[in-house]
Amino acid sequence: MVEVRYATAPDQVPGMTTDRLRSRFLAEELFVPGEVRLVYSHEDRIVVGGALAGDTSLDLPCPDPLRAEYFLERRELGVVNVGDHGAVTVDGTVYELGAKECLYIGRGARAVSFTGGAFYLVSTPAHTEHPTVRAGLEDAEPVRLGSQEGSNDRTIYKYIHAKGIQSCQLVLGVTVLEPGSMWNTMPCHTHERRTEIYLYFDLPEDQRIVHLMGRPDETRNLIVADRQAVISPSWSVHCGFGTRNYAFVWAMGGENQAYDDMEQVAIGAMR
Numbered sequence: 001m002v003e004v005r006y007a008t009a010p011d012q013v014p015g016m017t018t019d020r021l022r023s024r025f026l027a028e029e030l031f032v033p034g035e036v037r038l039v040y041s042h043e044d045r046i047v048v049g050g051a052l053a054g055d056t057s058l059d060l061p062c063p064d065p066l067r068a069e070y071f072l073e074r075r076e077l078g079v080v081n082v083g084d085h086g087a088v089t090v091d092g093t094v095y096e097l098g099a100k101e102c103l104y105i106g107r108g109a110r111a112v113s114f115t116g117g118a119f120y121l122v123s124t125p126a127h128t129e130h131p132t133v134r135a136g137l138e139d140a141e142p143v144r145l146g147s148q149e150g151s152n153d154r155t156i157y158k159y160i161h162a163k164g165i166q167s168c169q170l171v172l173g174v175t176v177l178e179p180g181s182m183w184n185t186m187p188c189h190t191h192e193r194r195t196e197i198y199l200y201f202d203l204p205e206d207q208r209i210v211h212l213m214g215r216p217d218e219t220r221n222l223i224v225a226d227r228q229a230v231i232s233p234s235w236s237v238h239c240g241f242g243t244r245n246y247a248f249v250w251a252m253g254g255e256n257q258a259y260d261d262m263e264q265v266a267i268g269a270m271r
């Protein structure tokens with residue numbers, strides 16, 4: 001099943017109700033047992049999805065909006081296991097993925113299927129082929145940021161980026177917050193050259209993230225549950241705090257792959 005979301009201009013945000021904001025920017029039902037669910041966003045044409053296979057394997061479909069023979073005909077794909085152990089099969093080769101592990105699948109792979117786990121999918125258009133690569137947290141470049149005093153002690157694991165797994169445009173990693181730390185990405189930022197999508201996970205079922213979005217001086221909030229994704233257009237901040245600690249997958253596509261190419265926002269400039 002695929003849902004198409006069109007792009008939103010920042011001046012549309014002030015008049016939006018909570019329901020309208022959620023229908024534009026929040027993907028609530030990506031993980032449904034026995035299904036591959038996809039959301040095709042016109043923001044930098046990023047496709048996100050969830051594959052919750054169980055014991056019976058699930059194939060990556062090629063939904064009609066792609067108008068392609070197979071999903072990866074003109075695309076690349078990042079996969080992160082946000083559940084327990086599972087496996088992804090790419091053209092007959094099996095890649096085992098534990099919790100928080102990542103698989104980059106290059107353009108041209110024809111048959112992709114999932115077994116077990118809870119696989120989060122992020123795909124961007126691709127102009128050329130790069131090799132399919134599996135990586136665990138120990139292979140990623142860890143960056144420890146924040147502090148206990150700031151309630152934002154966290155580690156950023158970069159998987160697919162300019163100095164890591166090579167891709168055409170996809171940049172992807174996982175951020176894990178320490179117990180007692182609830183804030184992500186504070187101070188916050190925008191990056192006018194890239195769309196970013198956050199998928200929050202490892203959050204207990206009865207807990208929530210208050211995710212802040214919008215222009216820095218015109219923010220709104222989205223109340224987000226476990227395994228839900230937020231689309232951040234290039235003009236939007238993306239940060240939030242949880243009622244408990246959690247982890248999230250961040251992924252970007254767009255004009256460049258320079259992780260540090262951000263417009264930083266001073267906390268005092270937010271409204």
Ligand SMILES: O=C(O)C(=O)C[C@H](O)C(=O)CO
Binds near residue numbers: 185196259
């Ligand atoms: O914890 C953080 O800070 C992040 O993970 C920030 C994201 O990586 C990001 O927004 C990159 O542009």
Ligand SMILES: [Zn+2]
Binds near residue numbers: 190191
């Ligand atoms: Zn960002």
